[in-house]
Amino acid sequence: MWELKRGAVLIGLLFLLQGCGARFYLNRAIAKDPTILDSVALKLDTVIITQKQVVRDTIVLKTVDTLKLIQNGVRIDIRRSYDTIRVDVECPSDTIRISKEIKVPQVIYREKEFNAKYLWLLIISIIIYTLLLLKYK
Numbered sequence: 001m002w003e004l005k006r007g008a009v010l011i012g013l014l015f016l017l018q019g020c021g022a023r024f025y026l027n028r029a030i031a032k033d034p035t036i037l038d039s040v041a042l043k044l045d046t047v048i049i050t051q052k053q054v055v056r057d058t059i060v061l062k063t064v065d066t067l068k069l070i071q072n073g074v075r076i077d078i079r080r081s082y083d084t085i086r087v088d089v090e091c092p093s094d095t096i097r098i099s100k101e102i103k104v105p106q107v108i109y110r111e112k113e114f115n116a117k118y119l120w121l122l123i124i125s126i127i128i129y130t131l132l133l134l135k136y137k
Contacts, residue, residue, distance in 0.1 A: 004132060004136060008129050008132060008133065015122065043101050043102075044099070044102065045097065045098070045099055046098040047096070047097055048098070050093055050094045052090065052092055054088070054090055055087075055089045056086070056088055056089075064080060064081050066078070067080075073091070074089065074091050074092075075088075075089070075090045076088070076089050077089075
């Protein structure tokens with residue numbers, strides 16, 4: 001007897017809690033603000049900055065001379081003063097920008113179709129539930 005009532009209560013709770021799904025809350029949110037269905041484009045920017053690098057080296061020779069080279073933003077100074085060669089190399093910092101645009105898929109909203117067979121199933125289950133409660137009371 002107790003098992004039957006417990007089963008009937010569980011079936012009743014199943015029917016009551018069936019409509020509280022994610023679709024219900026999505027439909028409510030769309031009803032409040034229909035603009036959430038619009039397509040959204042996100043733009044991502046990536047900035048890469050390289051640091052300046054300086055390299056110095058010394059070679060020992062004789063006589064005096066100076067040599068300056070500038071190529072692709074790299075500056076090289078070679079100074080020869082009697083028995084010393086001084087090399088200064090400077091690579092300036094560089095900035096690289098990468099931009100990407102990503103399309104986010106749009107939410108497709110579709111009305112739920114009413115199916116009459118579920119209504120008949122609900123009515124029949126309520127009738128059976130009521131008869132069982134009356135029989136075992």
